[in-house]
Amino acid sequence: MLRKVNELHGYSLLATDGELGKVKDVFFDDEKWTIRYLVVETGSWLSSRQVLISPYSIDTVNEADTSITVRLTQEQVKNSPDIDTHQPISRQMEGDFSRYYGLGNYWVGPELWGSGAYPMVGSSNIADGGHVPSRAEELIQETAANPEDSHLRSANNVKGHHIQGSDDEIGHVEDFLFDDETWALRYFLVDTRNWWPGGRKVLLATHWIDRIDWASSLVYVNLTQDQIRNSPEYDPDSPVDRATESTLHLHYGKRNYWE
Numbered sequence: 001m002l003r004k005v006n007e008l009h010g011y012s013l014l015a016t017d018g019e020l021g022k023v024k025d026v027f028f029d030d031e032k033w034t035i036r037y038l039v040v041e042t043g044s045w046l047s048s049r050q051v052l053i054s055p056y057s058i059d060t061v062n063e064a065d066t067s068i069t070v071r072l073t074q075e076q077v078k079n080s081p082d083i084d085t086h087q088p089i090s091r092q093m094e095g096d097f098s099r100y101y102g103l104g105n106y107w108v109g110p111e112l113w114g115s116g117a118y119p120m121v122g123s124s125n126i127a128d129g130g131h132v133p134s135r136a137e138e139l140i141q142e143t144a145a146n147p148e149d150s151h152l153r154s155a156n157n158v159k160g161h162h163i164q165g166s167d168d169e170i171g172h173v174e175d176f177l178f179d180d181e182t183w184a185l186r187y188f189l190v191d192t193r194n195w196w197p198g199g200r201k202v203l204l205a206t207h208w209i210d211r212i213d214w215a216s217s218l219v220y221v222n223l224t225q226d227q228i229r230n231s232p233e234y235d236p237d238s239p240v241d242r243a244t245e246s247t248l249h250l251h252y253g254k255r256n257y258w259e
Contacts, residue, residue: 002186002240005155005176012067013040015074027152028185033206034112035183039085050085051077055119055183056103088150112182161217163190170228171195201234203248207257
């Protein structure tokens with residue numbers, strides 16, 4: 001099922017022994033376009049510290065009561081590596097995080113989550129972490145000397161980035177749609193209303209993006225303004241199902257990502 005990232009904001013994170021806090025942001029990587037961490041504001045029980053929670057540790061997302069249950073204890077989260085979420089997160093920091101929780105290393109392997117398409121591990125509840133495969137250790141060491149070489153991006157920071165088409169600007173990023181099983185970001189939700197009369201909200205698949213100029217806050221796509229103007233309109237009251245996606249890809253003459 002595809003969900004909007006904005007809808008996660010304010011969701012309560014529930015550990016096995018109590019509430020951890022509420023979702024304030026997500027970090028995604030700009031190579032495989034996948035949510036790697038939830039940023040959780042812990043509140044008074046942990047001095048309002050912000051902590052990261054990986055989809056590896058998530059058990060269920062409960063839309064009815066806006067909560068997310070995780071296979072962690074409050075003590076585990078309390079003693080987790082202290083990562084400044086306002087600074088770039090290096091691979092070294094991620095390695096420390098993975099070792100502590102005994103999680104997999106999504107950057108090791110060809111699939112979306114390293115060795116698989118889903119964030120699944122066999123020992124996500126090990127309090128003091130688990131063994132990191134030797135190749136993962138090597139990769140961590142290789143990137144430790146370049147902590148600025150991070151591909152993690154804050155969804156909150158990317159919202160508002162302008163979309164530059166092949167002939168003109170066409171809108172700005174309002175939100176993202178992600179798959180709640182794989183945690184892959186599938187679409188940018190783009191608001192075009194400030195760019196031409198009668199503009200509307202449309203979806204642009206992440207795999208259509210050519211590049212992003214992070215310094216200029218510009219997202220480049222090889223699509224024209226007319227293509228965007230005539231594309232299917234995003235309906236917030238209707239689910240984005242496979243039929244909707246197929247129609248969207250057909251309009252742009254793009255290959256379906258699920259094939």
